[in-house]
Amino acid sequence: MLTNHARLMQFFAAANEITGRKKLQKMIYILQHCNMPFEEKYEFHFYGPYSEELSLRVEELCNLGFITEEKETKSNYVQYHYQITGDGVDFLNQFHMDMPDMTEHITLLQRKSSRFLELVSTMYYFDGLPEDDIVRKIHTVKPKQKYTDWEIDEAFRFIREINPVQ
Amino acid sequence: MITLSNRNGLKSLPYKDKQLHEEKVFKDPVHRYVHVQDRVIWDLIATPEFQRLRRIKQLGTSYLTFHGAEHSRFSHSLGVYEIVRRIIGNFENRDDWNNDERLLCLCAALLHDLGHGPFSHSFEKVFKLDHEHFTQQIILGETTIHTILERVEPGFSQKVADVIDKTYEDKLVVSLISSQIDADRMDYLQRDAYFTGVSYGHFDMERILRVMRPLEDQLVIKSSGMHAVEDYIMSRYQMYWQVYFHPVTRSAEVILSKILHRAKYLFETNYTFKLQPFHFISFFNENVGLSDYLKLDESIVFYYFQLWQEEDDAILKDLCERFINRRLFKYIEFNPNQQMNEWMELYKLFQEAGINPDYYLEVDSSSDLPYDFYRPGEDDERLPINLLMPDGSLKELSRNSDIVESISGKKRTDHKLYFPADFLKRLSDDIPVKQRIMDLLNFEQPLEGEGEHAD
Structure with a gap:
């Protein structure tokens, strides 16, 4: 039961603070594609890859007092902030596990907007396709986002940077 | 589309439009009858990949709690097809409905669960599998299903796969099979309620189908049908907690997972099984090809569990005996x-x-x-159920219904x-x-x- 929770705790410990549920979802999905051993199952929802399992585990970690969830009310929506707590750090110290170092990946992902990470994760979802087909798919599944050619090129460049083996 | 002349000089219809000489019906305990008129649908049902679903229970280990729950993914798949057939029958001639998508909707509904294996939940967790991946592979790989779909038109199999994967361009088509009020859920709630014998899980589907409308890229419900939808949402809530998450079923699921873990561990540590577990080897190696996947149905799983009761390993032997004899x-x-x-x-x-x-x-x-509704900016990516108000505006369900509001999110x-x-x-x-x-x-x-x- 605890191994997958502990992996997420390693992530929160390395990330310091995560702003936004969508950003959290997309970061874990992208890290999975960078061979980080997160096992949360993702499905394609209307706005990209999304994991119910991840959302459940995060809620459990909040209930356990290992991370905090702060709710910030913006003008027309609510944004959530996640941070590891002292109890969370204690738990990690007790629960030893081998996990690749993901600090560098997390730093790169943290700098990007959730809109951009949504684009990158959607591109990863179609990663078996040729690049032209990926672009066509992006416009098909996300017409309302109106991603520009520049953003898509930037996302391809980012994928090559974060995961050179792809 | 080219139409061919037969020997009598009569033009025969292209495969996609071919109808059976006589409508076929499957007797069904939930929908009374499942009607098939399209040749394509009839041919798909007859394929080995679809027939395999007869040997996979819809509710996995729930039969150990509810002895009636022996129904298969085959009957559920037919049920989803039938509901979609009725919905699009109602949509014909409505604005915002493109009847060219009819056959695509029917095929996607029929095939949406094609990749499920035996006891999917445990197998997926232990062997890191994904039934959706296998659904895609069966539809797009070298299978009888794929051959039939490509006869409809080149590239048709990809369209069916995209609808099931929720990445098809026409979101209305996707919504029929996958949304908060879709044919999949409407069938499984009623079917699972029927076969488990529980009294919850029932709702007035006929009423919901009558008030369902296509509107641009979404399915909406006429506001006069709100109470039928409330019933559906509550029935879903009840079924999850009374049937799907029943603690005894979960106990059986825990044991099943432990059996698979133990067998995998023994294989990895070079334990000598009395009979080589041929059907499981690619699963243990986490490298499962399509043909191996399709061979493993529940009858094979039970065969090995029977054998493993005779193994020398005390843990594997005990766990299998528990599962087979319901000593949970x-x-x-x-x-x-x-x-x-x-x-x-x-x-x-x-x-x-x-x-x-x-x-x-x-x-x-x-x-x-x-039930959850979309919150801009911080969504969990579920689309809301929208009510179509008499003035033509849309109103999200939980904002109009106190009952749904009380359990939303x-x-x-x-x-x-x-x-x-x-x-x-x-x-x-x-x-x-x-x-x-x-x-x-x-x-x-x-x-x-x-x-x-x-x-």
């Missing part, structure tokens, strides 16, 4: 927030008592979000701690840790799951 683990409520230290202590005590906690002590969690989680009470009771009193284990597991109280054969 007992459980107590568990609050991870307050009892994590107790769990860690129990883990060590089990080891000291000679019971391997990796196989005999498990915290299982269930969670459900009965509320995630309920339940944790239980599972263990073999019979083993523990049989421990010698001389084992120093026995009393402490008994205290932590609250053995003075009657245990839940004890003598529980039905809900």
Whole structure:
């Protein structure tokens, strides 16, 4: 039961603070594609890859007092902030596990907007396709986002940077 | 599209438009009849890949709790097809509905669960599989299903795969099979209620179908049908907690997962099985090809579980005997927030008592979000159910319905701690840790799951 929770705790410990549920979802999905051993199952929802399992585990970690969830009310929506707590750090110290170092990946992902990470994760979802087909798919599944050619090129460049083996 | 002339000079229809000479019907306990008129649908049902679904139970281990729950993914798939057939029958000639998508909708509805394997939940977890991946592979790979779909038109199989994958461009088509009020859920709630014999899970589907409308890229419900939708949402809520997350079913699921883990571990540590587990080898190696995947149905799984009861490995033998003979683990409520230290202590005590906690002590969690609406900026990516108001505007369901509002966005989680009470009771009193284990597991109280054969 605890191994997958502990992996997420390693992530929160390395990330310091995560702003936004969508950003959290997309970061874990992208890290999975960078061979980080997160096992949360993702499905394609209307706005990209999304994991119910991840959302459940995060809620459990909040209930356990290992991370905090702060709710910030913006003008027309609510944004959530996640941070590891002292109890969370204690738990990690007790629960030893081998996990690749993901600090560098997390730093790169943290700098990007959730809109951009949504684009990158959607591109990863179609990663078996040729690049032209990926672009066509992006416009098909996300017409309302109106991603520009520049953003898509930037996302391809980012994928090559974060995961050179792809 | 080219039409061909037959020997009598009559033009025969292209395959995609071919109709059976006479409509075929399947008798169905939920929808009374499932009607098939399209040649393509009839041919798809006859394929080995679709017939395989007869050998996979819709509700996995639930038959150990609800003895009637023996229905298959085959009957559910036919049911979803039938509901979609009725919906698009109602949509014909409505604005915003493109009837060219009719056959695509029917095929996607029929094939949406094609990649499910036996006891999907446990197999997917233990062997890191994804049934959706296999659905795509069956539709797009070298299969009879693929050949039939490509006869409809080149590239048609990809369209069907995209609808099921929710990445098809026409979101209205996707919504029929996958949304908060889709044909998939409407069938499984009613079918599972029927076969488990529970009284919840029923709602007025006929009414919902009558008030369902296509509007641009979404399905909406005429506001006059709101109460039927409320019933549907509540029935979903009830079914999750009374049937799908039933603690006895979860106990069986825990044992099933442990069997698979143990067999995999033994294989990896070069244990010699009395009969080489041929059908499982690619699963143990986590490198499952399509043909291996399609061969493994429930009859094969039960065959191995029967054999493994005769194995020399005490853990595998015991777990299989438990599963086959329904000698399940007992459980107590568990609050991870307050009892994590107790769990860690129990883990060590089990080891000291000679019971391997990796196989005999498990915290299982269930969670459900009965209905949620889209929150801009911080969504969890579920589309809302929208009501079509008399003035033509749309209103999100939970903003109009107090009942739905009361359960909207509320995630309920339940944790239980599972263990073999019979083993523990049989421990010698001389084992120093026995009393402490008994205290932590609250053995003075009657245990839940004890003598529980039905809900």
